[in-house]
Amino acid sequence: MKKPIFILAFIFFAAFMFMAAIDMRPFGEPARSEMDDYFIENAQVQASSNNVVTSIVFDYRGFDTLGEGTVLFTAVIGIVALFREVAK
Amino acid sequence: MIGEMSRIVRTMTNIIFGFIVVFGFYVIAHGHLSPGGGFQGGAIVASAFALLLVTYGTEVIQQYIAKDLLSVIESTGLILFGSFGFLGISATYFYNIVANSGGLFGSPTVIGVNPGDLNTSGTIALMNIAVGLEVLAALGVIVLTMSAAAEIIQNKEKS
């Protein structure tokens, strides 16, 4: 009963995503890159870091990284809580 | 998971283990100069733990690596990370106040292509170390807990 609906949904999903891919701008030519050019120019001056990616990860978007560390922390606490009776 | 592996594997593990850990810390410390950083380096160190687990089995390793200690390290790493954000609270949260200030990690970097100087980048380097500690402990706890639980579940099934 459910399988035909799933197959239809899957075909619809795949077609939808392919349309997105075909509509994208050509590969390798970013449409707008003001923000990234700013990072490349200013990372050494403002954050004094040679690695632009790291300067984004820990300085410009440092708050995201705090969230990222939190995700890992959450998963660890969750796993320890899950196995709290098993491990005893 | 069950028991020890053969002598060849144990010998190689003993030799490689130290190198993996050192390489992991190298990646953590040079996060602001070369590809890598806290997350990648932490993952490398944690993979050394996984190697130990595979080689020696969970029971042996649990005597040497305390899970409680690891989870304390993990919390400490994150607390440090959050607090480094507070260093710049005179401007805003997460303001990089140490960069270009002249102190530890505070010397300005050469603009343009350069060979790299470890003593730059301010809070970025500090945060890299904090995150590195957090990730190595977190992944270590995950690997240890899951393998210990897997062993218990397997044993239950046999009996």
Place this chain on the structure above:
Amino acid sequence: MNGILMHAPALVIALPLLAAFVTPILGRFNYKKISWFVSAVFGVTLLLTLLMAGQILTNGTIVYVFGGGEAGLALPSGYTFPIRIIFQIDAMGIFMALITAVISFLAAVYSISYMEDYSGVDKYYTLLLLLATSMFGMELTGDIFNFFVFFEISSISSVALISFRSTFNGEPAEAAIKYMVISSISALMVLFAIGLFYGQYGTLNMAAIASFMQFTKLDKMALILFLTMLAMKSGAVPMHMWTPDAYSEAPSAITVVLVATSQASLYALFRIIFSLYNVTLNTVTVGWILIILGVLSMFIGVTMAVIQKDIKRLMAYHSISQTGYMLLGVGVGLAVLANPAALASYGIKAMEGGIFHIINNALYKGLLFLTAGALFYRTGTRDLNKMGGLAHNMSYTTLFYIIGAAAIAGIPPFNGFASKLIIYESVYQFNPLLAIIAMLVSILTLASFVKIFHSAFLGPQLEQYKSVQEVPKSMVFAMAVLSIIIIFFGLFPNLIVKYIVHPAVMALINQSHYTSTILGGM
């Protein structure tokens, strides 16, 4: 004092987050006192949120730039685009944050007694703190990738909390894995949609995206992804299969927070539709999609609820049906967004009804789930057929249950009536049929809550529940606070609508204000 006020947006996230990191360490030293520590942290967070709310309602939107040289400086000097993560808190955001703060504080207080006998309480409180933090993040942020990060924290922590009781039986784990798969798919597809935005506009700030928005084909695709995935996460009907399982298997205090989480997803949906797209999209079509989703949720939710025997499952289906009311109200507002005359005459009113219903739903749904938790705490069962005559022993709980049930069914002196009346009035002007369906659903809601009341509280005192007592003080306190707020909202709805709900609605509708706070006068 001024400093605290200035950094309140950062502190409201950082404080519970740091508390969450400290809790596992504290748990080693003093296992018993953790619950009090966490409740205190939530109390401080609530105070901070109230401070921010006061400031926003008098002075307008707060902007906080993380890592910038100055908190209010959104753009780097000499540039016209924001580069750092920005918290942009307007009336709507703070409205949701207030709900989160109140609900999570009360959930923590309630848990002091409720979770006493469980093992691993330190982990429970850590996860609760993380869940609350993630909700604050989702509601306050003005950066779309930052939203994704908090979205993931919320799904992972709620999964861990749903499966918290899985050491005794497998059902919580089943509910958890279902929820995990669903929410991972939705988060990843949201990330894909974010990638579509980034690929076109090269920025991640919501205000900047809104100002660049041209509604190309890719934007339409991103809208479809956001719509389906966030509706799925908020438990609207065609994608609601996770809701009853997750709500009924989680510990009761967590279910209350989960209701708030699904409303945070709903908020994100409204934020994306109104602030990012606004009139560039075909408002009538999307408005009708929301209305149809809403009506379906209302109807299917309530009809499924009537036949349930498990008290928490029944209430979970009702929360699906209540989500329908919000979607209906806001959908009507969206459908007439491009039509200023209709918007002024009933569109804004309908949206006020929908938004007001969000806070009302969080309050009475919270109260009802807490009473269900109280029943479970004393009787150890969720099966309605096994309960009976509990009004003899648990008089406070009975009183609170009556208040909550009356509020959800829309009986006059309570808050549910206030928002439902606004929805009926305005929706009737838009399309009478929809208003009639909404009223019908309300009657069915009343019927199913009378059923619970009859089978759990009324009747002769049962033999096995002779020795049952009233629940401990902390649980009574949490339920009492919610009841007082419900009665207050029910008695003075105009006050609440005028000072809190109306600014929130205007913040949603007025897109140019949203973009110009970040990008300067456009």
Place this chain on the structure above:
Amino acid sequence: MIGNFPFVAVIMLIALGMYSLMFKKNLIKIAIGLTLLEGGVNLFLITLGYRKGGVAPIYTMAPEGVKMVLPTPQALCLTSIVIGVATTALVLSIAMILYKQYGTIETDEIRRLRG
């Protein structure tokens, strides 16, 4: 079309992940599906950041006068990878708990996970 081939490849990965999520009954296979989906989305982000002829955005020992690729997607991708690790670990742990309770990880043998 041919210039967009990297995007098409990304979509194929995503579709594969979705396929195994929808049609597979084994929890481990579902976890693999999630990983595939996540890999596809991460690859999509990275693809967005490529600039023709660009080098990695790191100044240490970089070649002179060459454009750099966009750094933001790489940072986003790093975040999303770590989130993915956390998700996968949690899914596998819950699968282990289910295995402990029921002795199986086939969803159609577990009561509530049918369909």
